[in-house]
Amino acid sequence: MTDESTIAEAAIGISERLYARLAETTGVIEDMVASQSPELTGDPALLGLLHATVAANVDTYFSAIRHNIPVADIAAPAVALEHARRLAQRGVPVNALVRGYRLGHSIALQLVLEEIRAAQLEPDLSLSVLGQMSTLMFGYIDEMSQQVVAVYQIERERWLESRNAVRALRVREILSGDSLDVDTMTTAIRYPLRRTHVAIVVWYPDSGGDRLSAAEGFIKHLAESLAVHGAPLFIPADNTTGWAWIPLPSTTWPDEPGVVEQIRGYALAAADEPWVAIGDPMPGVQGFRRSHQQALAAHSLAVASGSARVSAAGDPGLSAAALLGGDVEAARAWVGEVLGPLACATEPDERLRETLRVFLRTGSSFKAAGELLHFHVNTMKYRIQRAVERRGRPIAEDRLDVEIALLLCQWYGTAVLSALSPGDE
Known part of the structure; x- marks a missing residue:
């Protein structure tokens, strides 16, 4: 039976030979990850970070073998954490990040196996070295994945909160009625203000906790069901209520009242039963404001009555009732x-x-x-x-x-x- 010192010495020898070809090893892993996970290489900056991250992880892994460092004591390389933050800021799904580490693990293990074969060790020793290096590699990838995912999630929440706060501020400036440069504001809020808009208020009155994710998801899927051209705009009003606008082709106003009924039907059929108030479709910046005012009025009426889960400003008598029932x-x-x-x-x-x-x-x-x-x-x-x-x-x-x-x-x-x-x- 091969003793542990012999196994450790052989493993160190394998790692040193691979480390001596660090650039080559890194290139093979990077090419595999880049080809299988294109989300991680969206532009030259991301590609550069991916290269540095792979190199740093390979270096850290082989250093752990050479110096017998326990996996629990290994911190993720700083560039790997920055890579995770940058992906979070770009909105790259966290699954793509984790998959990149799994792909890296797969190709690195293959390289280790090839080097063990090339070393022509005794069969028992080869198996023992492969077992030790693969166990350490699995533990390393598992630990690094946890660390980068934690950083990703923190950064994603921070980034969205910051970005959405600025976006919400700009939207409120538009709603205030102040004069503005339409094209500049369109760029700032990433929403086509010159189009026709239908405004929506969506909320969950009987649910505790933060339901904004559910409200935002509802608006996203609603917009997809309408086959509109352009992403909807969603901003939080509080932790249970969201304001939204869906951009419509200009030709839908005022000849397409059916879009309101489509929204009503979708909302009534929604599994999580959101409460929804809908404004009339209206064009331009003034329509953006007025449709929202109508949706707010319908929302206020629904909250006061507690009986109309889905309502629209165009429902006969609703707008007058909202004015009179302040x-x-x-x-x-x-x-x-x-x-x-x-x-x-x-x-x-x-x-x-x-x-x-x-x-x-x-x-x-x-x-x-x-x-x-x-x-x-x-x-x-x-x-x-x-x-x-x-x-x-x-x-x-x-x-x-x-x-x-x-x-x-x-x-x-x-x-x-x-x-x-x-x-x-």
Whole structure:
């Protein structure tokens, strides 16, 4: 049986012969990694860093063998850590970084095996040397991978936070309405401001913790489903809410209202059930601002009512309801004053309110309202009479107030309704 000192001496000899050809060894590994992981060589700067990283890792590995340094005591070369940081800044996936180390491990092990064969050692000694060097190599690659991935993740978070903070600041400057150079700002936020835009607010009201990643992922996949030309713009509003804009071809405005329905359908079918408020598609910088204002208004209404998971500014009556419902407490009091007991939060009152709302919207036509609600004319007359009686007074003198109150009930639901009156218990 070969003793450990003999194995260690032979391993050192193999490593020294490979180290003597460091440039050649490095070149073989680098060529393999570069050909199999092109993400790591996006430009000359990255290619230079890859070369330096491979050379530093090869040098460190063979030094560990020659000097019997435990893997746990080896720190990743500084250039390898800088390589990881630079990849994080470029948005290269961390999987590409880890795969590069695995490929390097594979080709380095092959080079070690070839050198052991060339040394013509005794068969048992050859196997023992290969076992020792491959064990150390695996431990080295595993340790280095962990260290560079940790640095990558820290840098990626820092870089995104810094970049997104600047981007969010520029977006808020655009929304403020200040004069600006459109082309300069387009470059700054990396979004085509001269296009047609549909603004979206996406949020998760019942979820704890940070849901921004989910919100951003939803917007990304939504944009892909719409086959739009250009990446969407997403900035965080808080840790559960994101603001987004999707660029549309200019020809979609105003002749393509269907895009809003596509967004609605996608949001309603989304597995993680985000809440979504959608502005109208509008062109240019002014459209960028106005569509966002509309989405914010729909968001405020949805938050206040708690009942419309997906809503759009173009939904009939929504924009007016959002304007009128700025102060929900005052709106509730006013609705109660206008509708009386008809503003109670009961199912019978809800049915009467809906009947009266449709009746007034159709110009007080029993026939037209009946057709919409699938009621006979006599049934419509009876239900309208019941609604007026429930209210407690005719609707002729303050018809507009009644219509507005019914609109607020439709959109805000229980947020503007009253509890049961004493006689209704």
